[in-house]
Amino acid sequence: MRTNLMNHQVEDQMLLISQLYPSLCTPQLVPGEGETKPRRRRKKNKGEITDVGTRKRKLSAKQVDLLELNFGSEHKLVSERKDRLASELGLDPRQVAVWFQNRRARWKNKKLEEEYSKLKTAHESVVVEKCRLETEVHLLLYLLLLLTFLNICGKICSLRVCVSLILSFVLKTSLSLN
């Protein structure tokens, strides 16, 4: 709750104040008075010296709105539209052109930022999927190993069965021969 509440409409009042009490705006230039205690309660309007020279450096919200509207429909600016806008807004055509230039630059930067965040999310999702695939590969390798092992075991068992069968056959025949 400070001077930041004083916005566009208050500027004129501040201007009036600064005109009525010009000494308030230049306290540092005359610091020799009242050195005893009154250090506090210096003019609080120090931040916005909306003097005659500095008036309206920033465009008003209404002007910006209209400019944004026009920018939304078309980023480029032909001189015809520029002049029309300038007269509508009460601005210098040069100011309108500069505003559009800066706006385009800002838009470009914002675009880049968007690209960055998009790329970031895409990257993260791809990383997640890569991890998933890695675990899948590990699982599949394990399965492959297991299956091979089982295959070998099966072969061994089959071999054992065959061997036992052959042995029993041989035994039986030798016994029967005896």
Place this chain on the structure above:
Amino acid sequence: MRTNLMNHQVEDQMLLISQLYPSLCTPQLVPGEGETKPRRRRKKNKGEITDVGTRKRKLSAKQVDLLELNFGSEHKLVSERKDRLASELGLDPRQVAVWFQNRRARWKNKKLEEEYSKLKTAHESVVVEKCRLETEVHLLLYLLLLLTFLNICGKICSLRVCVSLILSFVLKTSLSLN
């Protein structure tokens, strides 16, 4: 930042400004009476673009070099160093502070760009690896299928061998019994 304040004063303060920063004072600021909005150094359409002596809007290469040197050693700026730099460069301390602020902003943007390109390369490599893993998964699935098939075939063959063995055994015994 009292000088910042004085920058916003009315015409009677302009004398002070010009005394403090004669090289920076733009002459069109002094007669700032009829200008409604555009207060700032504005004179591009005036005939006296050629008074280079009073202009000096851009810092000289030498000044920028020294500033860059100092920025390289330390991005932050304590008031002591700021004042020293300002006196060394013949600049307003406010200008030095502003320059460092802008330089930090530029550095930040550059950093972001670097981050972007780094992220991009990382993203691309991860995408490549993901594709590799996908083909690997496909290959492993194929191998798994093949091995399972071979396993089944092997079992069938083993079964056939066993059956033939058993059959021959039965035949032999029956023959020997006969």
Place this chain on the structure above:
DNA sequence: AACTAATGAGCCGTAACAAG
């Protein structure tokens, strides 16, 4: 001690300009 206003410094957004 708690409260509160003033102040200083930093960051952000942006106007204006300059150079290319």
Place this chain on the structure above:
DNA sequence: CTTGTTACGGCTCATTAGTT
């Protein structure tokens, strides 16, 4: 026009210092 640079206004935060 685009890109880069200088400067300013507004905001936040931490610190300081007068008031209660």
